[in-house]
Amino acid sequence: MTDASPKRRILLALTGWQPDVWLKELAVAAPDRPVTLEPDGAADPSITYAVVWKQRPALLAGLPNLKAIFSLGAGVDHVFADTDLPDVPIVRVVSPDLTARMSEYVVWQVLDHHRLGPRYRAQQAERIWEEDRFQSAASAITVGIMGLGELGRDAAAKLRVLGFEVSGWSRRPKQVEGVETFAGDEGLGPFLASADIFVVLLPLTSDTRHILNRDLFTQMRKRGPLGAPVLINAGRGGLQNETDILTALDEGHLSAVTLDVFEQEPLDPSSRLWTHPKVTITPHAAATSVASSLVKPMVAQMDAHDRGAPLVNLVDRSAGY
Ligand code: NDP
Ligand code: OXD
Numbered sequence: 260m261t262d263a264s265p266k267r268r269i270l271l272a273l274t275g276w277q278p279d280v281w282l283k284e285l286a287v288a289a290p291d292r293p294v295t296l297e298p299d300g301a302a303d304p305s306i307t308y309a310v311v312w313k314q315r316p317a318l319l320a321g322l323p324n325l326k327a328i329f330s331l332g333a334g335v336d337h338v339f340a341d342t343d344l345p346d347v348p349i350v351r352v353v354s355p356d357l358t359a360r361m362s363e364y365v366v367w368q369v370l371d372h373h374r375l376g377p378r379y380r381a382q383q384a385e386r387i388w389e390e391d392r393f394q395s396a397a398s399a400i401t402v403g404i405m406g407l408g409e410l411g412r413d414a415a416a417k418l419r420v421l422g423f424e425v426s427g428w429s430r431r432p433k434q435v436e437g438v439e440t441f442a443g444d445e446g447l448g449p450f451l452a453s454a455d456i457f458v459v460l461l462p463l464t465s466d467t468r469h470i471l472n473r474d475l476f477t478q479m480r481k482r483g484p485l486g487a488p489v490l491i492n493a494g495r496g497g498l499q500n501e502t503d504i505l506t507a508l509d510e511g512h513l514s515a516v517t518l519d520v521f522e523q524e525p526l527d528p529s530s531r532l533w534t535h536p537k538v539t540i541t542p543h544a545a546a547t548s549v550a551s552s553l554v555k556p557m558v559a560q561m562d563a564h565d566r567g568a569p570l571v572n573l574v575d576r577s578a579g580y
Contacts, residue, residue: 272314284554317343336463349574356552364545365414395484397422403454406461426453451478462580463495471499476507487514493545496521519545
């Protein structure tokens with residue numbers, strides 16, 4: 260390290276994402292903070308902030324002057340996958356851009372199921388002209404949102420505008436305007452009985468891993484305009500048991516699913532999910548982290564923190580999200 264690399268370098272540690280666009284935005288937003296893709300050794304003193312998506316395990320452990328870790332996603336399970344994480348604050352993405360993208364995805368998929376998209380696409384493939392004359396109104400459908408955080412609350416508000424009834428489930432009790440809310444283990448059963456379409460926007464933690472399983476699907480209500488419930492998971496793949504999802508579809512406990520996230524990504528070509536007629540798949544594309552929206556506020560936080568301001572959008576390590 261030379262004098263040209265003072266003690267304010269950013270370590271950009273990405274797995275599976277191209278660094279170029281992040282490097283470009285960081286160079287514009289933080290011209291006085293050199294960015295490196297690799298530390299100069301495990302105890303590099305020049306690095307004060309790390310910006311990460313699935314950083315290599317133990318990469319951050321020995322950096323003596325690291326002040327905070329910035330996750331490039333709203334979810335931070337990828338950060339905690341590193342069991343050698345230093346004890347510094349972790350900041351996650353909370354951004355109007357990301358939130359708007361997720362709400363678009365939720366509204367798109369809820370409407371697609373509500374307006375019989377999968378059925379009409381299958382009919383088109385067979386050149387069948389057959390209208391369902393008993394299409395229910397949005398107000399006859401309740402959308403249950405698992406996870407009433409930054410993303411869940413915005414999606415709820417946008418679904419309400421379209422006329423859907425909305426219920427929601429969170430870890431701690433919450434009041435959200437226009438939403439029937441449930442919380443904790445005791446609230447889960449009544450929540451599952453409250454809705455027709457379930458939208459999952461939970462973080463992956465030790466409490467939520469594999470929560471979307473056979474037992475949960477059998478507790479969902481079977482009546483209502485859609486017959487059996489619809490599941491939309493845009494949270495994390497680790498929330499779901501994919502074998503149980505396929506069984507629930509085949510046994511009629513679920514009528515259809517949309518999955519954006521998977522236990523293993525990319526989804527293996529041999530997975531039966533790819534070809535199941537009741538499954539819609541998107542490639543972890545519900546809400547992309549966009550450098551041009553995220554980097555400027557991230558660097559502003561670094562600058563403010565260096566001047567003594569507290570960090571915002573911090574992860575609660577004990578809760579895991
Ligand atoms: P938040 O932390 O703001 O909200 C999380 C919500 O989940 C909170 O309401 C929280 O409850 C609830 N929750 C957490 N643990 C439990 C539990 N054990 N039981 C019941 N409720 C629980 O997160 P965001 O809304 O910003 O993001 C949610 C998730 O969306 C991310 O963690 C990420 O995995 C996923 N995501 C996926 C993307 C994609 O492209 N597919 C893009 C962005 C995010 P409480 O309110 O009580 O804290
Ligand atoms: C996120 C994601 O967590 O893109 O933001 O999955």
